[in-house]
Amino acid sequence: MFRRILNFFLRDVSSFSRDNIFILMIIIPIVIAIVIRFFIPTVETSSISFAVDSSVGQEFTSQLEDYGDIVKYDSQEKVRERVNGTDDIIGITKDSDGQYVIILEGNEKEEIEEIAAIVLDDILREEPIAEISHEVVGSSRSLFREYSVVMVVFMIIFIQGMLIAFYIIEEKESKVIYAIAVSPMTFWQYLLARWILVLITGTLLSIIASLILMGTGISYTLLFVGAVFSSCLAVVVGLLIGGIANNQISGIAIMKVLNLVIFLIPIAAIFVHDPYQYFFYPFPNYWIFRILKNIFIDSGSTGDFWLSCGITLALSVIILIILLPFLKRKIQIK
Amino acid sequence: MRRFINLFKQDTLIIIRSGLQYAVIFISVILIVLINFVIPEKLEFKNTELFFDSTQGKIMEPFLLAAGVEKDKIFSNYDDFIKALEEDRKSIGIRIEGTSADAKFTIFSQNTESIKNVNLEEAALESVLENIRGTGKKAGYRIETLREETSPIPFNKNLIPVFLTYEVVALGFLLIAVMIFQEKTDGSIHAYRVSSSGAAIYILSKVVIFTLMAVLYGVVTTVSTVGFNIDYLNLLLLIILASIFMTLLGLLVSIFFNNLSEFLFAAFGVLIIMQLPTISYMNPTFAPGFIKWIPMYPVLFGFREALFSTGKENYLFPFLIVLIAGIGALFALCYFAVRKRLMRS
Numbered sequence: 001m002f003r004r005i006l007n008f009f010l011r012d013v014s015s016f017s018r019d020n021i022f023i024l025m026i027i028i029p030i031v032i033a034i035v036i037r038f039f040i041p042t043v044e045t046s047s048i049s050f051a052v053d054s055s056v057g058q059e060f061t062s063q064l065e066d067y068g069d070i071v072k073y074d075s076q077e078k079v080r081e082r083v084n085g086t087d088d089i090i091g092i093t094k095d096s097d098g099q100y101v102i103i104l105e106g107n108e109k110e111e112i113e114e115i116a117a118i119v120l121d122d123i124l125r126e127e128p129i130a131e132i133s134h135e136v137v138g139s140s141r142s143l144f145r146e147y148s149v150v151m152v153v154f155m156i157i158f159i160q161g162m163l164i165a166f167y168i169i170e171e172k173e174s175k176v177i178y179a180i181a182v183s184p185m186t187f188w189q190y191l192l193a194r195w196i197l198v199l200i201t202g203t204l205l206s207i208i209a210s211l212i213l214m215g216t217g218i219s220y221t222l223l224f225v226g227a228v229f230s231s232c233l234a235v236v237v238g239l240l241i242g243g244i245a246n247n248q249i250s251g252i253a254i255m256k257v258l259n260l261v262i263f264l265i266p267i268a269a270i271f272v273h274d275p276y277q278y279f280f281y282p283f284p285n286y287w288i289f290r291i292l293k294n295i296f297i298d299s300g301s302t303g304d305f306w307l308s309c310g311i312t313l314a315l316s317v318i319i320l321i322i323l324l325p326f327l328k329r330k331i332q333i334k
Numbered sequence: 335m336r337r338f339i340n341l342f343k344q345d346t347l348i349i350i351r352s353g354l355q356y357a358v359i360f361i362s363v364i365l366i367v368l369i370n371f372v373i374p375e376k377l378e379f380k381n382t383e384l385f386f387d388s389t390q391g392k393i394m395e396p397f398l399l400a401a402g403v404e405k406d407k408i409f410s411n412y413d414d415f416i417k418a419l420e421e422d423r424k425s426i427g428i429r430i431e432g433t434s435a436d437a438k439f440t441i442f443s444q445n446t447e448s449i450k451n452v453n454l455e456e457a458a459l460e461s462v463l464e465n466i467r468g469t470g471k472k473a474g475y476r477i478e479t480l481r482e483e484t485s486p487i488p489f490n491k492n493l494i495p496v497f498l499t500y501e502v503v504a505l506g507f508l509l510i511a512v513m514i515f516q517e518k519t520d521g522s523i524h525a526y527r528v529s530s531s532g533a534a535i536y537i538l539s540k541v542v543i544f545t546l547m548a549v550l551y552g553v554v555t556t557v558s559t560v561g562f563n564i565d566y567l568n569l570l571l572l573i574i575l576a577s578i579f580m581t582l583l584g585l586l587v588s589i590f591f592n593n594l595s596e597f598l599f600a601a602f603g604v605l606i607i608m609q610l611p612t613i614s615y616m617n618p619t620f621a622p623g624f625i626k627w628i629p630m631y632p633v634l635f636g637f638r639e640a641l642f643s644t645g646k647e648n649y650l651f652p653f654l655i656v657l658i659a660g661i662g663a664l665f666a667l668c669y670f671a672v673r674k675r676l677m678r679s
Contacts, residue, residue, distance in 0.1 A: 024596055024599040024600065025599060027599075028599040028600060028602065028603045029599075031603055032602075032603055032606050035606075035607060039610065042622050043613060043620065044446055044448070045448045046448075046617075046619070046620045046622075047448055047450040047451055047454075047619075048454075048619045049619060049621075066450065066453045067450055067453050067454050067457065068450055068454075069450075080480060083480060084480055084646070086618075086621070086626075086631070086632065086635045087614065087618045087619065087620075087621035087626075088618035088619045088621075089619070089621075099474065099475060099476060100474060100475035100476075101475065101476055101477075101478050102475055102476070102477045102478065103478050103479075103480065104477065104478070104479045104480070105479065105480050105481065105644070106479040106480055106481040106482055106483045106484060106644060106645075107481070107483075107484045107644035108618070109486065109618075110486065112619070113477060115454065116477070117461075117475075117477070118454070118457045118458050118461045119454070119457055120474070120475050121457070121460075121461055121464075121473075122456075122457035122460060122461070124474045124475070125460070128460065129460050129463055129464060129467075130437045130438065130439055130459070130460060130463050131432075131437075131438045131439070132438075132439045132440075132441065132456045132459060132460070133438075133439070133440045133441070134440070134441050134443065134452055134456070135440055135441070135442050135443075136442070136443060136444070136445050136447075137416060137419050137420060137427070137442045137443070137444065137445070142446040143423055143424065143446075155602070159598065159599070159602060162598065163595055163598065166593075166594050166595045166598070167595065170519070170593070170595075173519050173520070174519075247352060247516055247519075247520075248512050248515055248516045248519065248594050249348065249349065249352035249354060249509070249512050249513060249516050250352040250353050250354070251512075251594075252354075252508055252509060252512045253352060253353055253354040253356070253357035253358075254357065256357050256358075256361060256508075257357045257360055257361060260361055260364060271377065
């Protein structure tokens with residue numbers, strides 16, 4: 001039995017190598033991780049921007065620089081033109097009476113006007129009105145970085161499932177599935193071979209992406225365990241898409257529908273307040289999000305890590321059992 | 335023309351048989367329900383502000399409560415205050431000491447906060463203190479808006495441009511590739527090679543199908559969520575041109591891959607990069623140069639202006655010209671790539 005699974009697994013590996021899948025599988029997530037890694041500091045250090053002209057003077061401009069990024073222009077007209085651009089930028093110039101003018105487009109969020117007024121009040125105030133000091137608390141890692149890596153790893157895990165789906169579709173289209181069906185291989189052996197593939201590629205790529213984005217600051221043991229449990233759902237999703245679809249176009253159609261549920265839930269879970277999170281409990285992908293959240297955001301605390309792993313496994317098995325007769329009929333392996 | 339119509343009919347039939355239209359209808363219905371009934375109109379992503387009032391007699395607490403600060407955000411124990419700050423990493427803390435005439439503040443920010451943002455927090459604090467003392471502002475400035483101020487766009491409706499950009503416009507990016515790989519697998523591309531139709535008709539037929547789908551998909555969703563009182567002319571122009579651009583881009587990328595599995599990785603990479611402007615869209619003060627170069631940046635803001643007009647004149651024209659030029663260049667590249675890699679055995 002093990003030999004059969006191993007042979008099937010090796011067949012997939014050889015197929016992956018032939019199709020350059022391994023190279024792409026490694027290169028693309030690494031490129032994505034590198035792009036995000038370079039992008040994150042830009043977001044983390046982002047601040048508001050001011051467009052100024054020479055009328056405000058050098059001293060005012062350098063004071064303004066303490067609150068945001070400065071873009072300098074030659075004339076008030078150019079400042080207006082810049083403010084009229086797509087993004088939100090606060091224009092500051094001086095009129096002929098020597099009064100400062102805050103120029104806004106009119107479609108900005110309410111707080112932009114408030115911020116502009118607060119900054120000007122602060123600069124124009126001659127003396128500080130209170131003693132204000134600053135202390136730093138908490139983690140030096142940003143939530144943006146951590147949620148980015150959660151979503152990247154989440155995506156990597158599910159891409160493996162989708163890859164399996166399109167391999168099944170190819171097997172159906174090329175009739176290879178009939179050859180497998182008449183071989184001694186059972187459905188469970190087929191599933192196990194595919195799961196091992198998803199597990200190895202998913203875990204490896206998750207680790208590579210995490211190393212690029214987070215360095216050594218997380219528990220890779222927990223990531224390995226989390227990837228093992230998460231891959232159970234990814235392989236079920238792969239079997240489901242591959243089972244239903246008869247060709248690649250219908251495969252993509254089903255993938256689009258499933259992706260809506262798969263990716264929308266963790267994104268929504270980021271923004272929904274804790275008391276309402278129970279709405280997501282029936283969805284197994286939510287528990288994968290919780291697994292990754294434990295690893296990347298809650299500093300590797302095992303708070304509900306094991307519970308999330310257990311629920312992910314349980315829900316994946318329940319879905320598989322419900323779908324089993326359908327999948328066996330569609331994939332045609334007994 | 336007859337050749338084009340025949341191929342168009344054939345391609346349409348393939349799409350219908352695959353059931354893709356049901357997927358599109360299903361996703362559209364889900365999104366309409368989410369936007370109209372589930373996603374709230376108001377959703378704020380502000381930092382949580384926590385206070386520790388250590389003034390004698392807790393003189394600041396009534397002011398804070400009157401300013402709308404929730405009772406559980408005001409701490410009387412320093413350790414509880416620090417613990418709450420460490421637990422909620424989206425929070426900033428403010429410790430108040432002294433008296434109202436001689437107040438001392440300490441801002442506790444998370445380690446990732448930039449110094450410019452901390453300075454802003456300090457300025458905001460001084461402004462609040464000025465209001466409490468009733469000393470008022472000595473306004474040495476005035477505020478001028480280039481156009482009439484518009485009311486804020488509700489959060490749920492503000493997501494429609496995101497959906498139009500990444501679901502409607504990007505529809506053809508994946509699908510044209512899938513169609514080509516499907517034709518490679520079932521061998522129909524071999525039959526096409528020996529026909530007299532040529533590469534241009536092959537590309538046009540597919541581009542027209544996915545553009546039509548995008549238009550239907552986009553219009554139905556827009557009408558169901560924001561109604562009829564919007565700039566449909568610019569909306570349609572943007573859907574059509576951006577959809578053609580993305581479909582051609584999908585075609586160009588897919589030609590260099592052997593099968594769908596290979597292409598999927600590249601496609602996800604391209605789509606992730608294309609999605610970066612969403613961050614700028616949700617927070618328009620964040621607009622680094624490289625994001626503005628991603629084609630989806632002007633598309634997102636173009637949709638926003640078409641749906642929720644702020645009275646900007648000719649806002650779309652310069653971008654549409656760039657888009658048309660981009661389509662021309664992409665079509666030429668696709669034509670040569672299709673002839674070289676698909677139309678030859």
